[in-house]
Amino acid sequence: MAKAKPRVKLPKKAAKGEIIEIKTLISHKMESGFRKDSKTGELVPRKIINKFVCSFNGEQVFASDWHPAVSANPYMSFTFRAEESGTFVFQWTDDDGSVYSIEKKLTVS
Amino acid sequence: MIHNPLSRAISRRRLLISAGTGGAAMAAMTLVPGLVLADAASVSESMKALIGDALPSEGRIELDLPQIAENGNTVPISISIDSPMTADDYVKTVHVFAEGNPRPDVASFHFSPACGEATCSTRIRLAKTQNIVAVAEMSNGEVYMAKAEVKVTIGGCGG
Amino acid sequence: MARKFWIIAAVTGLSLATAGTALTSEADWGAFQAGEKRSGYTYAKAETRNIQDDDFDNPGFLWVDTGAELWETVEGTAGKSCSSCHDDAADSMAKVGVSYPVFAKELGKPINVEQRINQCRTERMGAEVWKWESGELLAMTVYVKNQSQGAPVSVAVTDELMPFYEAGEQFYNQRRGQLDMACSTCHVDNAGGQLRANVLSQGQANGFPTYRLKWQKVGSLHRRFRGCNKQVRAQPYSYGADEYVNLELYLTHRSNGLPVETPAVRN
Numbered sequence: 128m129a130k131a132k133p134r135v136k137l138p139k140k141a142a143k144g145e146i147i148e149i150k151t152l153i154s155h156k157m158e159s160g161f162r163k164d165s166k167t168g169e170l171v172p173r174k175i176i177n178k179f180v181c182s183f184n185g186e187q188v189f190a191s192d193w194h195p196a197v198s199a200n201p202y203m204s205f206t207f208r209a210e211e212s213g214t215f216v217f218q219w220t221d222d223d224g225s226v227y228s229i230e231k232k233l234t235v236s
Numbered sequence: 237m238i239h240n241p242l243s244r245a246i247s248r249r250r251l252l253i254s255a256g257t258g259g260a261a262m263a264a265m266t267l268v269p270g271l272v273l274a275d276a277a278s279v280s281e282s283m284k285a286l287i288g289d290a291l292p293s294e295g296r297i298e299l300d301l302p303q304i305a306e307n308g309n310t311v312p313i314s315i316s317i318d319s320p321m322t323a324d325d326y327v328k329t330v331h332v333f334a335e336g337n338p339r340p341d342v343a344s345f346h347f348s349p350a351c352g353e354a355t356c357s358t359r360i361r362l363a364k365t366q367n368i369v370a371v372a373e374m375s376n377g378e379v380y381m382a383k384a385e386v387k388v389t390i391g392g393c394g395g
Numbered sequence: 396m397a398r399k400f401w402i403i404a405a406v407t408g409l410s411l412a413t414a415g416t417a418l419t420s421e422a423d424w425g426a427f428q429a430g431e432k433r434s435g436y437t438y439a440k441a442e443t444r445n446i447q448d449d450d451f452d453n454p455g456f457l458w459v460d461t462g463a464e465l466w467e468t469v470e471g472t473a474g475k476s477c478s479s480c481h482d483d484a485a486d487s488m489a490k491v492g493v494s495y496p497v498f499a500k501e502l503g504k505p506i507n508v509e510q511r512i513n514q515c516r517t518e519r520m521g522a523e524v525w526k527w528e529s530g531e532l533l534a535m536t537v538y539v540k541n542q543s544q545g546a547p548v549s550v551a552v553t554d555e556l557m558p559f560y561e562a563g564e565q566f567y568n569q570r571r572g573q574l575d576m577a578c579s580t581c582h583v584d585n586a587g588g589q590l591r592a593n594v595l596s597q598g599q600a601n602g603f604p605t606y607r608l609k610w611q612k613v614g615s616l617h618r619r620f621r622g623c624n625k626q627v628r629a630q631p632y633s634y635g636a637d638e639y640v641n642l643e644l645y646l647t648h649r650s651n652g653l654p655v656e657t658p659a660v661r662n
Contacts, residue, residue: 132460132461134456134457134460146352146353150451152452152454154454154457159338159361161338183350186348186350188348188350188351189345189346189348189350189356190346191343191344191345191346191356191358192343192346193343194343195338195361196334196337196339196341196342196343196360196361197342197358197359197360197361198309198310198311198358198359198360198361198611199310199611199612200457201359202357202358202452202454203356203357204356204357204358205345205351205355205356206355206356207351208321208350208351208352208353302441304592306440306442306443306608306662307609309608309609310446310608310611312442312445312446389592389593390591391591391593391609391662392589392592393590393593393626
């Protein structure tokens, strides 16, 4: 499981004005930088996802800055008020610069 | 999926009251021997770096954390603030700090009116029994604060 | 020496478990009990149970997802994927999680899911072995067993399996290590009691491979065996050792009636 795998759960459809719950999870060790390698005695370098951003139709809805105190396989849930149909983009940024991304569509009636 | 209705028991909510610091003791960590931990003072420093000189008031934040963590490396936390979340009146950011961790910053959550509610949940790591502090910045400049203690224990059989 | 350990543990044991989040009465256990047997789920705190209850919130499902992808992946000289022979795992693998380990005639001994996966890979796919505790082997094992989620474990100890079952039972009750403790010391004699701030469960096997909060990832039953052996200061056996497969056979049969919870979430 070396590559970070993100997953997102949200309803496909919503009524206008309805508040929906969005849940996200990504597989990641979130190496804190505070652990020592048991063999070498050296500090294992920090490597975490430090930023999570959710945008809808190009505008940022919710974002979070993460520090090493966020658990491994980070879970993040929040809400969204559905006003119009469109596309969500969810992005997770790793300390090493990698960006993991998922898109989801929402139909609002 | 097996569903047990009684398992939906929600850990006790604590509407945070005390902004008092009390000066938590510094202790050496078994993670990295000799590592200096955060305390109330370093939390204040981190907080200042994020919110400047604003003086937080007590209340408004519902901070949901277990009283006793099953395991310090995965502690579910939920934050909820009653707010209309309109363009004129919304929660901008919530910062979370841990008084007893190797570093006090845990996470910051940036909301927008499009969220509809100022609610979020995640899972955090706590090195030991300590206070968790949440600070909320509102769109009108008001700042609120909440604190809750989580007990983190050493497990049986070597953790 | 072991007895002294327990007296000390009991005396200094904290009453934290009674803080109201454990499922303490039989009425609460629902599907997670079968007669006297209680799943590890019933010993966990509410927050931990909540994480397991939702297939999305449960990080173990990241491994189910990976397993599902691997199921479709062609690998090896035969140019096949799991699905080439086994089609839809929901049908073909439905009985695996509830019945393994089973007797493998070709080996003359029991075989568990991890070993069967590698046997298929090497002998039928012409692919390479997946190492124990590798992301791939864990993902595939979790994926296969998860197809039986919710169904009661029903391992059958046939005549052929009996000697291995008995070896597993003997291992379970055998004291070992510097601390001179057997599996039964904690999980039978002291189940429900405190070990420092932890509550001892019955050590059932129905949720494995499990997402352990301690490991911050999914791990196999043999990993748990090795950990337990090390913690009583006994030399652990290798992953997939006969001793552990026999123990797995005994333990899984012991969990008969409890639901398959793979991937369970435990401390």
